Amino acid sequence: MLDLFAIKTQIDSMVADERALQDDFQKRQNLAMGQFKRWGPDWEILRRKIEGSRTSWLLPGLLEPMDRRYPLPLRPASISVAATDGSQIFSDRHEISSCFLINIGYVLLHYGTGEKPLMSSKPTLYYREEDIFEEWGGRRHLANRDMVGFKRRLMEVTDVAELALAAREEGHQVLALSDGTLILWNLEGRPQDFKEAYLETTLEAFSDLQKARVPVAGYISHPGSQELVNALKLGLCPLEVADCDRCPWKAENQFAMTPAEVEDLQADVERTGGLPCTPIDGINDAILLRQLLQPGERTPVFQSRSKILEEYGDHYIHFFYLHVGAEIGRVEIPQWVAEDEELLDMVHACVYDQAEKGQGYPVTLSEAHERAVVRGADREAFYRVLRDMYVKNNIKTQVSTKSFKKRHASI
């Protein structure tokens, strides 16, 4: 149990710190806005600087002036939106079996036609030895939370593609909407064969969609990303070509300098309260754009420069931010959608419409979530059925003492 009295003093100091930050926040926000406007006409200089620099943070690929705004296009009168979402019961070694379960929710809503929607879910149980232990990079890996998460994300993407294509086959004009990023950046650093297998399956799904000209988009609500702000930070860097590893304002890089040089640099640090790029730290893209975009408007399309995308080929992920009314959302699309004006407009109009229908969050995604979600009570029920079936069938197994104690704590 949580002792709220004990935590109270810690909450107090946390709140005090947050308040101090907030006072400074408006200043940072104004500075960021000023920089954003300043780079509008000079965007090509910034683009070249981005391309030449080596920063420790992610930068966007600029394709046009950053501060350009696009008004809301008209949504096609009849359009279908396909969405999936997944949920799981993780394998639990304190339970009677280390099996795990993935539940995918499917939603296909037809607009403007009055056709009956498709709303369903499909659970899959993984219990075989080869499900629970996977061999990647020559090592056996237990299907831990991480692995199950990957598997689920993959199913969400491939299934939304299949669902959208099945609808396309029946003559609907479709948008495939996925919850979350389309950039599988967390595949970085995984065993090569694992990474390749996951990438290949994902990109194949994108290719199938591309062939059928069915746009796919990943929607990120409340995005914390700050690529655009990072570009502005780069803009603040006085160096022509930035290289964060050799940043002269960092003390560890000053060993070979003359005392006079060091003194100059230290003066800069004292003036700005950090490195030249730090005055706009703490601002993210959504905070910045909230002041700029009107509901329905989107930013231009930017290229993501995430390293994993080098392996995406034609499906190189681009993104834009969209004011959906309640918030600034981030929409990610493959290159072939970004370059096809009709598809891009369709994504822009539909995502806005979806969020409006869902009171701030795309309605198909929230319905898919409702289909998919496995709540605590469902999980309990699942294990209860499993235990009953094990007993009925006389299967020998053990429940850990920890798990038993969780259920029956004695006094």
Added chain:
Amino acid sequence: MDTVKEKPRRRSLREFMGEEKGTGEAFGNGAAATHIGEIVESSTTELIAESAHLHGAPSFGQFVRVGEEMPVVGIVFNVFTHSIEPNRRPTAYGKTEEELRLEQPQIFELLRTEFEALVIGYIDERGPVQVLPPQPARIHSFVHSCSDEEVQGFTRTDDYLRSILNTSKVPTDELLVATLRRTLEAHGGSRSYLVRIGKELSRLLGDDYDRLSSIIRRIAH
């Protein structure tokens, strides 16, 4: 890891529909397609059924027949439509139903119509019996609307009226009026039938003349 290693055959829309049934369409097909609902709660005296269609419940006072062997007969006394998800409730959209069907189609999948019926008897091999059935209707058995012939057959005698008057949870007089309007219709609006139930009601209601005349007036109206 099958999802990664082999590419499954592409699925059709039908395969995505899963086992969940929508409430907007009749579930099942073939012989079962004529039913209007399915029992979801059952007791000796009352039934609750899920309507096969949203807003498709039989009307208040209608006769329904449940099950195949020894069908139970009931009268609908309550119809309600609600959200199928316990923690989500409908909110006002300010749009017509037609607009909602075009632009918010999911909401109709999340609503369900249910109806409650008062059990008034059953039908065995010898015909209608106006006595509570020995066993309640089974959960998941189908509910059918009674045809005029079936209503006529069941209302050859009027003992079921006492069952209606004796229940406590129902707006008794309202149900009595609705039921008798239905039976009168099944009897072709016959004058002699109206006289017969008038006599029966005056026996049942004793000296409450005002109540009796109000009921009869409303039946004949």
